[in-house]
Amino acid sequence: MKVATIVRISKNLGDALVKLAIVSLAITMSGCKPKIIRFNAAIVSNSPIPAPDVASQQGTIHVCPGGSIQLAWVVQGRASLSASQGERYQPPACFNISNPPSQGTSNISTTTQVTESCSDHTIFRLTALKTFWRNSGPCPGDGCPNADREVIVATEVTERIGNNVTGCVNDAYEVTNHRPTIDWDDRYHIGIVSVEGSSVGAFLEKTPGRTMTLLHNGKEVTFSAGTLTSDRLRGTSVSGDWTLRLSSCASPPPALIVKVQADCGK
Amino acid sequence: MPALNNVRTLAIVMMENRSFDHMLGYLSLLAPTMEVDGLIAPQDSTVDYRVPLTQLENDSYLNVSSSDGALHYPFHMKDDPLTTDVPHDRHSVETQLAGHSATGYPMNGFVDAYYNSTPTRMDLADPMGFFTAAEVPMMNFFARNFALFDRWFTPIPTDTQPNRLMALNAETNTDRTSGLPPSQGLVLDWLTKNNIDWKVYSDDLSFFAVFPRLWGEILTSSRFQRFSTLTRDVLAADPNNPKSFPQVIFIEPSFLDSPIHPDHDPNDDHPPLEVGFGEDFLRQVYQALTPPANLTVWKQLVMVLYFDEHGGFYDHVPPLFPVNQNCGSGNTPFNSTGPRVPAFIVSPFVGPGQILSKNFDHTSVLEFLAEWLTPGSPYSSLVTDRLSQAGFNTGKGRGRLSDALSLLQAPRTAPPNEPLVAMGGLRLTPGKKAARTPNELMFDQAVRGMIEKYPKEVAAKYPELLHWEQNS
Numbered sequence: 249m250k251v252a253t254i255v256r257i258s259k260n261l262g263d264a265l266v267k268l269a270i271v272s273l274a275i276t277m278s279g280c281k282p283k284i285i286r287f288n289a290a291i292v293s294n295s296p297i298p299a300p301d302v303a304s305q306q307g308t309i310h311v312c313p314g315g316s317i318q319l320a321w322v323v324q325g326r327a328s329l330s331a332s333q334g335e336r337y338q339p340p341a342c343f344n345i346s347n348p349p350s351q352g353t354s355n356i357s358t359t360t361q362v363t364e365s366c367s368d369h370t371i372f373r374l375t376a377l378k379t380f381w382r383n384s385g386p387c388p389g390d391g392c393p394n395a396d397r398e399v400i401v402a403t404e405v406t407e408r409i410g411n412n413v414t415g416c417v418n419d420a421y422e423v424t425n426h427r428p429t430i431d432w433d434d435r436y437h438i439g440i441v442s443v444e445g446s447s448v449g450a451f452l453e454k455t456p457g458r459t460m461t462l463l464h465n466g467k468e469v470t471f472s473a474g475t476l477t478s479d480r481l482r483g484t485s486v487s488g489d490w491t492l493r494l495s496s497c498a499s500p501p502p503a504l505i506v507k508v509q510a511d512c513g514k
Numbered sequence: 515m516p517a518l519n520n521v522r523t524l525a526i527v528m529m530e531n532r533s534f535d536h537m538l539g540y541l542s543l544l545a546p547t548m549e550v551d552g553l554i555a556p557q558d559s560t561v562d563y564r565v566p567l568t569q570l571e572n573d574s575y576l577n578v579s580s581s582d583g584a585l586h587y588p589f590h591m592k593d594d595p596l597t598t599d600v601p602h603d604r605h606s607v608e609t610q611l612a613g614h615s616a617t618g619y620p621m622n623g624f625v626d627a628y629y630n631s632t633p634t635r636m637d638l639a640d641p642m643g644f645f646t647a648a649e650v651p652m653m654n655f656f657a658r659n660f661a662l663f664d665r666w667f668t669p670i671p672t673d674t675q676p677n678r679l680m681a682l683n684a685e686t687n688t689d690r691t692s693g694l695p696p697s698q699g700l701v702l703d704w705l706t707k708n709n710i711d712w713k714v715y716s717d718d719l720s721f722f723a724v725f726p727r728l729w730g731e732i733l734t735s736s737r738f739q740r741f742s743t744l745t746r747d748v749l750a751a752d753p754n755n756p757k758s759f760p761q762v763i764f765i766e767p768s769f770l771d772s773p774i775h776p777d778h779d780p781n782d783d784h785p786p787l788e789v790g791f792g793e794d795f796l797r798q799v800y801q802a803l804t805p806p807a808n809l810t811v812w813k814q815l816v817m818v819l820y821f822d823e824h825g826g827f828y829d830h831v832p833p834l835f836p837v838n839q840n841c842g843s844g845n846t847p848f849n850s851t852g853p854r855v856p857a858f859i860v861s862p863f864v865g866p867g868q869i870l871s872k873n874f875d876h877t878s879v880l881e882f883l884a885e886w887l888t889p890g891s892p893y894s895s896l897v898t899d900r901l902s903q904a905g906f907n908t909g910k911g912r913g914r915l916s917d918a919l920s921l922l923q924a925p926r927t928a929p930p931n932e933p934l935v936a937m938g939g940l941r942l943t944p945g946k947k948a949a950r951t952p953n954e955l956m957f958d959q960a961v962r963g964m965i966e967k968y969p970k971e972v973a974a975k976y977p978e979l980l981h982w983e984q985n986s
Contacts (some may be wrong), residue, residue: 308584308635398636408571408585411578412622425583447556447573490583503573505585 309399310407310486311433312512403512405436408444409490410505416497423504429487436510438484441469442477444507448494449476451501462506463491471506486510517922518886521863522756522814526879527765527799528681529792530674530784531602531825534664534854535588537653537789539830540646541662543570548657550664550869551831553588553644564646566592567638575830577625577642582635586625588828591643596786599951600641600826601631604672604689607852610641610826611671611833615849619832627826640785642828650789651933652796653856656819659930661864661918665831665909666874668823668852670839674953677823677852678721681876684896689841689848691952694724694959696842701880702728704894710887711760717741717768717795718775719976724960726967733964733971741765745802751810759811761887767795771953773961776978785825794937800860804929812929813862816919818879820857829853834873837905851875851905859918862925872913873906882915 411423443449443460452458453473462469462478465488469478492504535553542552543563555561556572563570570588577586609630612623624641634640647654656662669680675691679698687696702722705712713736714720720738722728732738739747744765752758767782768775783792796819804812835850857874877897884893892898906912961979965972972979 308582308637400637409583410585412576412620414620425578427583431582450557501573503576505573505576 309431310405310436311399311401312435313401313403405486405510407486407508407510408505409508410492410503412503413494413500416500419497420493420495421497421500421504422491422493424492425490427487427490429485432485432487433512434485434487435512436486437513438481438486439509439511440477440479441481441509442507443471444505447503447505448501451494451499452476455496455498459495460504461491461493461495463493464488481508518889518916518919520814520922520925521816521886521919523759523761523763523811523816524883524886525763525765525799525803525815525817527767527796527817527819528678528876529767529796529819529821530769530782531600531823531827532783532789532821532856533824533827533829534666534831534856535829536644536824536827537650537821537856538657538662538664539588539644540590541654541657544646548662548867548869550657550662551871552664553830563590564648566590569638570644575828577622577639577828579625579629579639581626581629584625584637586639586642588642588644589638591638591640591645591649593645593649593788593790595788596640597634597636598632599785601627602673602823602826603691603952606631606826607671607673610828611850611853613832615835619835619850621828621830621832621853624826624828641826644828645789650793651935651937652793652800655930655933656796656858656860657867659866660861661859661868661870663820663857663859663870663874663913663918664854665871665913666820666855666857666878667834668821668855669875669877670837670841670848671833671850671852672823672848674822675724675956676841677876681822681879684877684880684894684900685840687842689845691956693956694726694963695956697725697727699894700725701883704880704883705762708888710762711757712737712762712764713747713760714738714764714766715741715744716766717778717781719769719772719957719961719979720766721769723964724956726960726963729964729968730971733968733975741798741802744799745805748802748811749805749808751808753810762883765799767792769957771951772957773954774976774978774982783821790937797932797937800929800932804932809929813925813927815861816863816915817860818857818882818915819860820876820879821855822876824853824855834875834905834908837900837903839900859915861919862927862929863919863921865920865926866930868918868920870913870918872910872917873908874913874915877901878913878915885914885916 409425409427411425413421413423415421441462443452448460448471452460452471453476456473458472460471462471462481464481465484467481467484469480471478486508490506492506494500494504538550539553540563541548541550542554553570553575554572555563555570559571561568561570568590570590572587575588578584579586606627609623609627611619611621612626613619625639628639628641629635645653668677669684670676670686670689672689673691675695676686676688679686679688679695682701683699683704685698687698700722702712714722716738717740720732722738723732744763747759750758768778768780769782770780770784770787772780779791780787781791781795783789799817803815803817831854833850833853837849837851839848841848877900880893880897881901884891884897901912962983965979965983969980
């Protein structure tokens with residue numbers, strides 16, 4: 249049974265995109281105390297997603313269940329490292345960190361494989377600790393240098409995408425947003441996109457004739473008083489540029505936002 | 515205002531680094547609501563914001579991270595130690611305000627400023643967190659039982675030292691925390707010049723230790739006391755002897771950035787500390803000033819409680835502007851205040867749940883000192899010139915602290931009972947740490963200077979400083 253499970257998982261893994269989230273932690277020393285200056289993450293796969301570029305990895309990771317994740321970090325200075333999960337705001341850890349972070353007294357470069365999948369999201373916390381700290385406390389005062397990286401693991405996600413409204417141009421308000429490819433598992437496919445009634449939707453309903461246009465991945469969707477939901481983006485990916493344009497500069501809402509439902513391609 | 519004669523003692527308490535919405539925005543969100551300019555729910559929302567980690571998805575408060583496009587709203591934060599401090603230096607505050615005086619301030623760069631300073635990436639970004647009465651029971655107690663200011667701004671949009679200098683004399687010769695502050699006048703000088711009796715009660719090292727000219731007095735004068743002696747002094751106050759208790763007292767928490775915390779955790783509310791420590795300290799302050807055995811001090815007390823600056827936490831109200839401020843040679847003048855901070859008057863002379871919505875900043879306290887102690891003679895031209903600027907006249911206009919003292923002729927008799935719920939945090943191990951932040955380096959430099967110049971006096975009054983130095 250166990251072997252069958254493993255075979256099935258292997259097949260699934262083979263068929264599926266190989267998911268790697270690379271978490272890098274760069275720690276530099278301020279004086280003789282380690283300081284974390286960068287802690288990034290990204291997803292890498294066999295599909296046409298750009299190779300990981302640590303410098304471009306930006307935000308919270310969204311990943312479908314079933315992939316494996318790799319943590320990698322670089323530490324400069326005399327420090328030991330620890331990694332933990334569920335430190336803040338989170339349910340119990342569901343990842344399995346197969347290799348603990350390295351300890352050392354000089355620069356450290358480490359990769360750790362995380363193989364279990366989660367049904368909920370979790371947070372990886374990496375802590376840099378000065379190894380020759382005097383006195384009893386590990387990190388007195390304001391605590392050890394550390395950084396948290398949130399990884400959202402879910403079959404379905406609902407994401408709000410948009411931006412604050414600023415100036416009116418050509419009798420329209422336009423906002424843009426960009427979702428980095430590196431932060432989004434490409435197995436997520438968009439289903440429904442809607443305009444929420446509590447924000448833009450209310451403005452559209454109050455002013456018949458006013459429209460909001462959405463541009464994403466080469467597709468265009470128009471929302472109006474009678475059309476606050478659309479499936480025109482069905483099957484496309486979340487990552488990429490999003491442009492929202494609201495006609496007429498009368499009574500602007502504070503922000504233009506759409507609610508995007510996406511799932512892992514059941 | 516002749517009835518100001520009924521005030522016998524002014525207590526000044528300045529905490530660290532929290533914004534109004536972060537600490538008190540819930541007052542307009544959660545029942546029983548108060549009529550303050552705090553956070554409000556979207557129309558028709560049925561969300562229970564008492565549930566920790568719930569987001570307040572009001573688009574007026576939207577902060578979008580420019581690095582990953584994620585949308586961030588205020589959320590009900592748990593009182594855990596933060597991953598890291600929240601940025602609040604001059605450049606970061608500019609990012610947070612996200613505008614300028616000519617076009618206004620959208621107040622939507624708080625997450626961007628945070629992400630510029632830390633590798634942490636969270637769906638719920640710390641600068642957007644807000645507390646409720648469950649996390650800040652003393653703030654809640656003060657708000658509902660005394661006078662609350664909902665337009666008290668930090669004087670300038672930058673970090674600790676310049677704002678504290680503004681609080682201490684309405685001037686600053688620096689625009690950032692960097693080493694010991696430049697020499698300048700202090701409210702202590704003004705008090706001494708006017709023969710006003712004053713004392714400083716510090717829970718650990720006094721902030722005044724960053725002024726080298728005060729080292730000798732801090733170490734040898736009875737004017738600088740441990741906080742633990744406050745109760746003793748309050749109990750000894752004699753209603754028939756006005757000299758038995760000082761007219762002005764400064765009550766200082768234990769600063770996180772101080773190199774020493776000999777017997778308890780720091781409690782100044784400076785992130786990444788939990789606010790539970792500060793809440794517990796404020797309860798101790800209230801209890802020290804209201805001992806049932808002797809209410810002499812309480813009956814004629816005005817306590818002003820406020821925060822030195824917003825600490826990088828979100829607030830939705832744009833600062834006042836323009837307010838030009840000289841801040842040291844070569845530095846670009848500031849043309850606005852900083853964001854709002856929590857502020858209260860705790861006193862038998864104010865009504866319960868009283869709300870003051872005129873504009874105030876830290877220098878309003880200096881104005882009140884002169885109004886109360888030297889009537890007809892303003893504190894200084896610095897204060898007068900600053901507070902007379904048009905920038906303070908927006909909304910309901912500029913306020914005076916004395917406006918709040920509506921019960922001067924008929925003060926309340928008994929102090930209300932403070933909440934006795936459990937407070938405090940879970941962390942901190944005593945021991946030394948290496949100075950790292952500008953504020954820590956400032957305290958570090960002050961202590962080393964004091965030890966070098968006054969070794970015997972330090973050994974007598976603050977032996978733990980010598981212990982710290984030997985182990986650092």
